[in-house]
Amino acid sequence: MEELLKVIDKNALIVGFLVVGVLAFLSDQFSKKFLKSRIPGSAIAIFLGLVLGYLGGVFTDGSKGISDIEIFKGVGILGGSMFRDFAIVATAMGASFLLVKKSGVLGLVSLVFGILIFFVSGVAIAWVWGYRDAVSLSTIGAGACTYIVGPVTGAALGASSEVIALSIAAGVVKTIAVTIFTPVLAKKIGLESPGSAMAYGGIMGTSSGVAAGLAATDPKLVPYGAVTATFYTGLGCLLCPSLFYYILTFFS
Amino acid sequence: MIIYGLAILSFSFIIGQWLGELLGKLLGINSNVGGVGFAMIILMLLKEVFERKGWWKPEMILGIDFWNKMYIPVVIAMAASLNVKSAISSGNLAILVGILPVILGFAVFPFLMKTFKQ
Numbered sequence: 001m002e003e004l005l006k007v008i009d010k011n012a013l014i015v016g017f018l019v020v021g022v023l024a025f026l027s028d029q030f031s032k033k034f035l036k037s038r039i040p041g042s043a044i045a046i047f048l049g050l051v052l053g054y055l056g057g058v059f060t061d062g063s064k065g066i067s068d069i070e071i072f073k074g075v076g077i078l079g080g081s082m083f084r085d086f087a088i089v090a091t092a093m094g095a096s097f098l099l100v101k102k103s104g105v106l107g108l109v110s111l112v113f114g115i116l117i118f119f120v121s122g123v124a125i126a127w128v129w130g131y132r133d134a135v136s137l138s139t140i141g142a143g144a145c146t147y148i149v150g151p152v153t154g155a156a157l158g159a160s161s162e163v164i165a166l167s168i169a170a171g172v173v174k175t176i177a178v179t180i181f182t183p184v185l186a187k188k189i190g191l192e193s194p195g196s197a198m199a200y201g202g203i204m205g206t207s208s209g210v211a212a213g214l215a216a217t218d219p220k221l222v223p224y225g226a227v228t229a230t231f232y233t234g235l236g237c238l239l240c241p242s243l244f245y246y247i248l249t250f251f252s
Numbered sequence: 253m254i255i256y257g258l259a260i261l262s263f264s265f266i267i268g269q270w271l272g273e274l275l276g277k278l279l280g281i282n283s284n285v286g287g288v289g290f291a292m293i294i295l296m297l298l299k300e301v302f303e304r305k306g307w308w309k310p311e312m313i314l315g316i317d318f319w320n321k322m323y324i325p326v327v328i329a330m331a332a333s334l335n336v337k338s339a340i341s342s343g344n345l346a347i348l349v350g351i352l353p354v355i356l357g358f359a360v361f362p363f364l365m366k367t368f369k370q
Contacts, residue, residue, distance in 0.1 A: 020325045023332075042324045049331030057337030067333035079329030085288050087326040089265050090319035092292035093299060106368050117360060121353040129345050144349045148323075151330060152288050156272070165334040166346050172331075173350020181358060189361045196365055203357050203364070208324070238289025242275065 008071050016074030023048055040212040043175045046147065050169060063161050081155055088148055091207075092234060106195065107228045110202030115236050118144040118205065119244055122170065134248040136163045142240035143167025144174065146206045149236035156241035175209035182213025191217065194224040201225035205232030257315025260302075264295035 008015050027048055028041035035044075053065030062068030067076025077083070122144025123137045131137050139159040143150030143166065150167025153159075159167075182204075186192070191200050201210050207229040214221045272287020295316075302308040 016329060017325075020329050020332075023328060024325060042328075045324070045328045046331050049328040050334070052332040053334045054337050056332070065331075065333040072332075075329045076333040078326060079331070079333045083322075083326050084330050085269070085291075086261070086265055087319050087323035088288055089268065089291040089295060090261055090316050091323050092264075092295045093261075093313070093316045093320055106364075109368070110364060113360065113364060114357065117357055118353045121356055122349045125349050125352060126345065129348075140345075140349055143346075144353045147327065156276075156287070161334055165331075166349075168327075168331055168334065169343070169346035170349035173347050174354055177351050177354040181354065185358055189358060190365055191361075199364060199368075200361065203361050204354070234289050234292040236289075237292070 005071070012074030013077045014074065015071065016076075016078040019072060019075050020078060023052075037212075038216070039176055039179060040208055042208050043172060043179065043212075046168075046172050046175075050165070050172070053165065084151070084155075088152065088233070088237070107198045107202050110199040111205075111228055111231055111235055114203040114205050114232060115145055115239060117203070118174075119236075119240060123248070134245060134251070135159050138240055138245040138248055139163050139167045140170065141244070142236060143170040145171070145236040145240065146233050147171025147175065148233050149240055152237045153240040153245070157245060171206070175206045175212075178204050178206055178209030179212040179216070182210070183216040186217040191221075194221065197221035197224035198228045201229035202232065205229055205236070207233065253311060254315040254318075257312035257317075258319075259315075260298055260312070261295065261316045261319060264298060265291045267291070268294050 024041065024045045027045035031037050031039060031041040031044050056062065056064070056066035056068050056072070060068040064076055066072045067074075067079070119141040123141035125144075126137050126140040131140065135154075135157045136159055138157060139150060139154035140163065142153035147168045148171070150171050151164050154164035154167055182191070182200075190196060197214060200214075201207075201224065204210050204213075204225075207226055210225045210229040211222050214225045268289070268291020269287040271290040275287075275290075299308065
C-alpha cells in the first residue's frame with residue numbers, strides 16, 4: 001500500500017487522467033442507461049466534478065476542491081489554467097473562417113446577439129442578486145455564456161474561486177437547459193433548416209448543449225449548429241474579459 | 253508528424269497569451285485579457301494558410317485534435333478542483349443565471365429569423 005501511495009504521489013498528473021477518465025465513463029454509462037442520453041454524459045461528468053469539488057472542500061476545508069486531497073492533486077494539475085487554456089485553444093481547429101463566410105451574416109449577427117443576450121441578462125441577474133463589482137459581474141455574465149467563457153474570464157480578471165465555480169455551475173445548467181429545451185421547442189421557433197441551425201448555434205453558443213440538443217431534434221443539423229457555436233466560446237473569451245468588462249467598470 | 257500539429261497549437265497558444273498580456277497591460281488591468289481568444293484566432297488563421305498551401309496533413313491534425321477532444325475532460329478536472337463548497341451558498345443564482353437567459357434566447361430566436369428572412 002505504501003508503495004502504491006508513493007507511485008500515486010510521484011505521478012500525480014497520470015493519476016488525474018485516470019480519475020477523470022473513470023468519472024467520464026461512469027457519467028456516460030449513467031447518461032445512456034438511466035437518462036436515454038437526454039442529458040449528455042459530459043454535462044453529468046462536469047456536474048459530478050463539481051460535486052467532487054464540493055466534497056473536497058468539505059473534507060479538507062481547502063479552496064481547491066478534490067485536488068486538496070493529496071492523492072487527487074493531479075486532477076488539479078489537469079484542470080489547472082495551463083491545460084485548460086491549451087485545450088480550449090485546440091477547439092478552434094473545429095472552426096474555420098471559410099465556414100463562417102458560408103454561414104454568412106446571419107451566423108455572425110446571431111453570435112453577437114447570443115453573447116450579448118446571455119452576458120447582459122447574466123450580469124443583470126447577478127446584479128439583482130447583490131453582486132456589484134465588475135470582476136464578479138463579468139465572470140457570472142460570462143458563465144451565462146458558456147462554462148468555458150466563465151472560468152476563462154474569471155481567471156483573466158482574477159475573480160474569486162467561488163465566483164468562478166458559480167460561473168461554471170451556471171454554464172453547466174445552461175448546457176443542460178439547452179439540451180432539454182431544444183428538441184421540445186425546435187418546431188415552435190422554426191428550427192428546421194441548416195441556416196436556422198447556424199443561427200441557433202450562434203444564439204445558444206454552448207457547443208455541447210447545442211450539439212446534444214440538435215442531435216435529439218435532427219442529427220443532420222448538428223454540424224451547422226456546431227459551426228457557429230464553436231465561435232461563440234472563442235468570441236466570448238475575447239469579448240467578456242476585455243470589452244464587456246471594460247464597459248462594466250463604468251457602471252460599478 | 254503529430255509533433256508538428258502540437259507545435260502549431262503551442263505556437264498559437266504562446267503568441268495569443270502574449271497578445272493577451274500586452275492587451276491587459278494596455279488596458280491597465282494587470283492581467284491576461286483575451287489571450288485564449290487571440291490564440292484561437294491565430295490557430296484558425298494558421299489552419300487557413302496551411303490548408304491553402306496543402307500542408308494541413310491528417311498526421312499533423314492529430315496533434316491538435318487530441319487536445320481539441322481533451323477539453324471536456326479538462327473542464328471536468330477543473331470543475332473538480334474548484335471551491336464549490338463556497339459557491340453552493342449561491343446555488344439558486346447559478347440555476348437562475350443558467351436558465352433565464354436560455355428562455356430569453358428561445359424567445360428572441362424567432363424574431364431574429366424573421367428579421368433576416370425579409
